[in-house]
């Protein structure tokens with residue numbers, strides 16, 4: 431097989447990239463290791479930034495999203511049994527969308543199949559040096575046979591455990607890593623949300639998050655140990671712990687409960703791979719970076735990467751000039767590090783340190799007092815939470831040059 435852009439992985443990064451390229455008249459082949467059913471059922475993220483939704487809307491991927499999404503204009507930070515609302519939209523002029531990642535994946539798979547361009551399921555790329563070579567080739571398995579895909583460029587959108595990043599010589603990459611001494615036990619429950627907005631709770635027993643996917647489905651998380659055994663968490667224990675950590679000095683508060691549809695432990699990590707390009711291989715999304723889920727940024731970062739990549743690829747095919755492709759990594763990493771900082775800050779401020787260091791605990795309290803007591807601090811938080819503006823090369827605004835204080839594009843209208 432031959433194509434212009436070989437895309438490894440049909441997660442949000444690969445599927446959005448395929449669609450952006452299709453709209454620019456650029457051919458691609460998407461290879462996905464798993465089955466269609468598997469990726470359409472995989473429960474993951476669900477908070478979409480304003481810029482992500484704008485992009486999806488502009489390219490025709492958001493019709494069902496607009497019909498079925500929940501719109502959020504604030505969130506709550508709960509500590510010492512008192513909830514403090516951060517009015518995100520008042521502070522930034524922007525809103526958030528709640529829509530499950532697997533629903534978005536369904537929409538994008540349908541859109542891709544409608545274009546008639548190839549999306550092959552159960553077609554794992556097998557890796558190897560040719561992925562990162564001057565004449566890129568993807569070797570993959572499909573319908574019981576080994577095959578090859580020759581391409582002009584390869585987009586490694588194959589997540590953190592994919593084959594693209596390992597194809598780059600380790601001497602060419604710097605990997606920045608930070609492991610957190612805790613993980614999240616997440617459940618998806620058939621229960622209406624107990625609040626209209628997300629609740630981030632800091633509690634002496636550990637962090638908890640109340641989130642949702644639809645008006646009937648709640649997503650809840652508990653801070654647990656990194657090596658936590660799920661077997662020790664029958665549903666009743668999960669609910670009891672959630673009731674404790676989300677409790678507040680309000681007799682009217684009540685946590686809705688219901689059947690648990692999904693339960694899993696997810697590690698919290700920060701990883702950045704730099705650069706995100708080697709020769710004609712470009713890494714995007716989780717293949718290049720991981721953020722702890724606290725800031726709800728992983729999916730949004732994946733979309734931001736491929737918006738930059740699609741514009742650069744179009745420019746290269748149109749002009750033959752590699753300037754934007756050469757700037758891909760630098761452009762993306764500017765955003766990635768800002769998002770890493772924000773996600774690290776949220777994670778470190780809201781979780782209970784296992785060593786129980788009293789000094790750190792007082793610093794966390796000071797940070798929460800400032801966040802909930804200062805409009806300026808709340809606004810800085812809100813700008814990051816609703817999402818930094820999407821900047822693509824060739825458009826106005828260089829992400830490496832901060833906008834002057836007092837006149838940023840975050841200003842509410």
Ligand SMILES: Cc1cc2nc3c(=O)[nH]c(=O)nc-3n(C[C@H](O)[C@H](O)[C@H](O)COP(=O)(O)OP(=O)(O)OC[C@H]3O[C@@H](n4cnc5c(N)ncnc54)[C@H](O)[C@@H]3O)c2cc1C
Pocket residue numbers: 438439440441442443444461462463464469473474475476477531553554555556587588589590591592593616696714715716717723725726727728729732
């Ligand atoms: C278990 C888990 C839970 C998460 N939960 C949350 C959450 O609750 N909230 C939140 O905000 N974020 C969450 N995230 C983060 C968010 O879902 C990711 O950041 C997002 O999926 C990134 O999209 P992506 O396209 O880069 O990667 P992925 O979605 O991982 O997609 C990569 C795709 O590549 C495919 N692939 C891998 N190897 C190969 C190969 N060799 N050949 C072909 N295909 C291959 C995979 O099957 C997959 O479909 C979670 C992530 C994980 C892994």
